[in-house]
Each structure stands twice: as structure tokens, then as C-alpha cells.
Amino acid sequence: MAPSTLQNGGFVLGLLGSAALIAATAMGRWSVKDRSGDLITSMYTYRGLWRDCETTAAGLTECRPLYGMLGFSGTFQAVRALMIVGVVLSVLATLLSLFSLQCLSMNTMQDSTKAKMSLTAGIMFISAGVCGIAGASVYANQIVSSFQTTANNNYNNNFGGGGFGGQYGGGGGMGVGIPTYTFGPALFVAWIGGVVLLVGGILKSVAFREMIKNDKPRYPGVVYKTQSHAHTDDHTDGGNKYV
Template sequence: MAPSILQNGGFALGLLGSSLLIAATAMNKWSVKDRQGDLLTSVYTYKGLWQDCETTTAGMTECRPLYGLLGFSGSFQAVRALMIIGVVLSALGTLLSIFSLQCLTMNKMEDRSKAKMSLTAGLMFITAGVCGIAGASVYANQIVSSFQITANNNYNNNYNNYGQGGFGGQYGGGMGMGAGIPTYTFGPALFVAWIGGGVLLIGGILKSLAFREMVKDEKPRYPGVVYKPQSHTKGEDHPLEGGQKYV
């Protein structure tokens, strides 16, 4: 496959994956409240990496910024760090991809230099994709663990309240029917991050393959060898075939 096709394809996928990763990092819906069994008058809450938000049935939305570093778990901080690293690397990789395109001529840059830039951009895309996928996976694992624990606690609370002849625990938090503590499930930002990470991986692989093709197409260059025949002047004897001499 032609290096230009691999380069252009890798650049397009890298640009798309970078945009998706930036969008996922900025989105607030990393985890959303599980609304199964909720009343229509219940509050809809969702969480992101930087804000926690809730929306009422009247359409009023209020968000609370998540300030500070010490008040959050290590896994949550790791997700933040992975997504920031992924965004930075994908942005730098996109910038390098622009300068490494063969269709762009700038200051008579050599093809080998463009090939190295293409490989560097490809490695950045791959690393950014891994960071995005890893960050979303860590966050999803925390949601699954929290969902199971909260669901078990709610079941036990409801069972105890029912056995005591009361339902006070069901409405204690104003979060809806059938659960004292709200449970959260996957938000759309997780899927955007997974898709963006996968697209970046594919784009990085294409950029790396473009480097291989660009190096392969280069012809080896050797220093020129100039042959200078010996000059023959009159009076010098130069043996030839048959014993003849130059005169």
C-alpha cells in the first residue's frame, strides 16, 4: 500500500480519535443514575470527571465542581491522569502528523525526516489510545463494583424495613422508589472514550506502517566515485600488449 494512503488514513483516524477523547474527558456523563423503578418525579443525577450534576423534572440542572485532589480515591485520580495524558499525546500526535504528510512541502524537508515524524506520531496515537481505553475501563470497573455493593445494601434495607412493617427507608433520600441509595450505571462518556481510544490505536498502527513503507521506498545512497584516467604525456613509456609503447 502506498505510504501516502497510510499516512492520510492514519492522520484522519488520529484526528477523529483525538476529538472523541477530548469530548469524553470533558463530558459529565461518565456514570448516570440507574432509573429503573424510579418515580417520574425523581431527580436525575449523573457524574463526570470534573463535575457532579442533577436534573429535576422541571428541567433545572445544577452542577457541583469537583475541586481538590485529596478528597477522591486513587483510582479516580488515575482515571483523570490517564485521560489527560491521552488528550495531550493525541493532540501532539495530530500536530506531528500534519507536518509529516508527504503532500505538504515545507523547507525542503527530507523524506526520512518525515518518516521519523510519522513513526513518532503513530507511537503517540497508540499510547494515547491505550490511555483512553485504560481510563474508561478503570472507571467502568468502579461503577460495576459500586453497583453491586449498593444494590445488595438496598435489597437488605428494603427486606429489613418490610419485615418491620415499614417503608421509611425507601424514600429517605428522596431518590425514588425502591432504593435508599441511588445506583449508577455506564454513561455515554465511557463509550465515547472506548471508541476514541480504539480509533487512535488504528490510526497509530497506520502511521507506523507508513513509516515502514517510506523507509522501504528510499533508494540507498552511496558517495559518488569519480574515475580519473591516467594522463599520458610524450616521452613516458607505458607498456601495452605486444610490447608496444606510447611515444
């Protein structure tokens, strides 16, 4: 496959993956209230990385920002950090990938420099994809643990639990028992964006190998053949070859 095709494909996938990762980080629905078996459906609660929100049946929404640092668990802070690092890496890689495209002619930039930029962008895309997938997976694992713990507490009429939701500062006043949470759409957006970034990074890395291969100097075989004849003539006199 041509290096330009690999480069363009990697750039488009990296751009889409970056947009998905940014959208997932900013979305407020990383976990949503599980309303299966809930008799009180007038309150809809969802949580994100930056705020908690409650929406009533009348359409009124109240959100509580999560600006503090000390009131949250280390796991929650790690998820935030992974998503932020993924966003920064993906944006920088997108810019670097843009300038490394072969279709973008720059008089002062050599092809070898573009090849190195393509490889760097590919590595950054892969790293950003890993950060996005890891952040969403850690958050999803905590939701599963919290769901099981909270469901057992509600069943046993124990209102002192909290699980993963406890790091947000509780969640009382939303119905009978402690609300349980399930996967929100932001998790799936982060997973998809991470996979797309991985594929885009691989394409950019393969493009680097093809660009380096095409950039190697090639010498026509006739040059070596001519030199060989000249060397033979220097050591031959009247059909006798000197050693």
C-alpha cells in the same frame, strides 16, 4: 499500499480519535443514575470526571464541581490522569502527523525526517489510545463494583454504603435508598476514540516502514556489469588471463 495513503488515513483516524477523547474527557455523563425499578423519576443524576449534576423534571439542573484532590480515591484520580495524558498525547501526535504528511511540501525537510516524524506520531497515537481505553475500562469496572455493592445495601436497607459513588461525597437526598449508577455515554465515546487512535497509530507506523523502503538508494545493475567487464579487461592480454 502507498505511504501517502497510509499517512493520510492514519492522520484522519488520529484526528477523529483525538476529538472523541477530548469530548469524552469533558463530558459530564460518565455514570448515570439507574432508574430501572425506581418509583421516583423526578430527579435525574449523572456524574463525570469534573462535576456531579442533578436534573429535575422541571428542567432545572444543579451541578457540583469536583475540583478537590484529596477527597477522591486513588482509582478516580488515576482515571483522570489517564484521560488527560491521552488527550495531550493525541493532540501532540496530531500536530506532528500533520507536518509529516508527504502532501505537505517543506523545502527544508527531508523525506527521512518525515518518516521519523510519522513513526513518532504513530507511537503517540497508540499510547493515547491505550490511555483512553484503560481510563474508561477502570471507571467502568468501578461502576460495576459500586452497582453490585449499592444494590445489595439498598436491598438490605443499609444506607451507609457508597461504593465508587462515595468518592464523590455521597449522593443522598435523591430518593429512597442510595442511588445506583450505570454506564454513561462518555464511556462508550472514550472506548471508541481509543480504538480509532490505535488504528490510526498502526497506519502511521506502517507508513514509516514504507517510506524508509522507498527512500533507500537504488543503483542500476548496468553499473555493476560495466565495472565487471572493465575488471576483466585489465587482467586479459591476447586471450590469456593473468591471475
